[in-house]
Amino acid sequence: MARCQARAASGGRRVVLDHSPALELLQRSDGSVSGARGIRRQAGGDWQVNAGAVVIATGGTSFLSRLLGSHTNTGDGYLMAAEAGAELSGMEFTTYYTVAPVRSTMTRSMSYAFATYYDEDGAVIPMPPGPETSRPLARAMLKGRVFCDLARTPEDIRAQVPTISPNFMLPFRRWGIDPYKDRFEVTLHGEGTIRGIGGLRIVGEDCVTSVPGLYAAGDAATRELVAGAISGGGNINSAWAVSSGQWAGKGAARHAAENRAGVGGRPIGQAGLRPASVQRDVDLGATLSAIQSEMLAYDKNIFRSGEKLRHSAEVLEGAWAEFDAHAGGVGGGLLRTRETAAMLATARWCAASALARDESRGMHQREDRPETDPRYNRRIIVGGLDRVWTRSDYGHALELAS
Template sequence: MTLELDADVLVVGGGPAATWAALKAAEDGASVVLADKGYCGTSGATASGGTGVWYVPPEPRAREQAMASREGLGGHLADRRWMARVLDETYDRVNELAEVARYPFPVGPDGEPLRNGLQGPEYMRRQRIRVRRAGVRILDHSPVTELLTTDDGVVAGAAGYQRQADRAFRVRAGAVVLATGGCAFLSKALGCNVNTGDGALFAAEVGAELSGMEFSNAYGIAPEHTSVTKTAFYNYATFYRADGSVLDGAGSQRGRSVIARTLLASEKVFCKLDRADEAARRAMRLAQPNFFLTFDRLGVDPFTQPFAVTLLAEGTVRGTGGIRIVDDGCATTVPGLYAAGDAASRELICGGFTGGGSHNAAWAMSSGSWSGRAAARFARALGPSAA
């Protein structure tokens, strides 16, 4: 027997972008259903690990430096207006996490909270709690299989299958937010094996446009035989060949292709995080302790001892491409359909280059919040019988 539900807004996904979309749609007065193919709060790239956040205080000089820092890497394709919007929204949402969700941000040596990083499990545990308290109905283990549309092409819900209940479900909704994550299926990067790119498929099936897919073959650096790709930490690294000589041109941002070519030539690549001073080392351990778990278990000091690294494909989780958005509310080219997080293209703030956290985490918070509010407004404009 099919489970039939009606809602103002249906959110597809269960990670940061999806939970922010559901929260903000509910806060806007919409009835919301969230359908996750896994268990909301534990599935996906963020819940498995940790992430940096593009959190910059509203000081003109700091904001200018933050925007300028990645423009060249992205081919100067990013839009400053969108960058500023994301910085504003992220600042508010991270502070909301601290003040409303009581997220336990670590404290630096100066006694100030360090709000530029999040531990995924704790972050998403609190997000799930908040979503439920907001009155959102969560459908766990309920993969969507297709979007529903009206005769004139407006997206009006989705159908899927509840694996544990062994039944089909159908949600009729005034608007749908696709926040299903990127595509890095079976990549072996932490949390990415289950990211199949299903949201991009659903969008394409109803005629939505994709954008930036030429920037989506992204790889992250990881210690050999591990799944943790904290590429930002490798800004402090020196890379070496197996004979101990420095691998010229290798680097985290601009030199990853050098590492790739060396690995493809069946040579090993080693590195040490030897460019980090004592303050940076302490900050790194505070910000992302999971990065150091493997080293601590093996008795390896990554700051002084070389360790082998590899590259893991992270597709559109780390790459910028995805569903094209056409307005400030993250609408797609199909009426009634919105996109957020890794499912949506990040070109507007990253151009052709991004990373695994920082901008991505900020984009998830921001686009999730904007799409949830916009979807609620769209559904409300259709009238009470929209679903």
């Protein structure tokens, strides 16, 4: 950001609005996106940019699960794009969890390759070979507290940790714990679409979405194209963020140059900005708790089943009906209201997609459908605000197994 600001200050026509979240897109009557509007948190007031094209690069969302560095990742871009008619894809692949010491956001995961986990009685919790530890850990955590030490970490790795993950040791130092010797309690933080992989559907090599003039990059876009049904964490995600950012930027610039339609779009934000019915107080904390309960609870999201997902979908539909009808943020509450709307919309798409994928595949594991079913060898596309819909990327409506 500092480098961008320096370049902007050094001339040219770039303006960087830091601490200025976008709240909504502008759309022309022909359906093309023509800019965005938002607020300036520090300078005060608002902003509007009329543009030939827009790139959504607002990251994913972990539903504020206390994942490291994700406090501003609330899925705003998904909601803004969906209001313009964009589709999402892979939203069922949102069951990735990362281990962290309890009461901390320190989800740097590399060191846990050498972890030994213990239950409350001190018995070692057996782990399968390979990186997939969240299911056995979640199973143990549903029964009681889980502890960990990193005593198996080789000396040469210990020496490199401060370079690889400079912040990893900070909470331990603060607590006076030596993780290579002492046992400490751990938890699992849900990653939603951050180290999950769902996001805005890309329909062209220039990262254009299904809406003309609207492009997506990084975690805001689906990473199924590069990661399949498994997590993109570790290297794929950041490589995708850099590559897709360049492709989307070029695509957007080309579109803007070819379609010099000027201004003329109108702001299209709805939930949390312009309530469909009478505006009244909606409890944002309670809404967030409902979202987190359906999207992050281990028993619902890691050990999925059709019955649990249907229940989640119902709960989220009820919350959405109330929110869409009445929530309208004002003043300092505007951003939080809009962010809550975005997380709620995202949660509905996740639940609907997970229900539509009536099988187990990659990180999406259904207790009631433990096998991979060749009929689902396709992407699940999802969208809609008033009514959430799903379909397969073959263009046919999905036939769900009864």
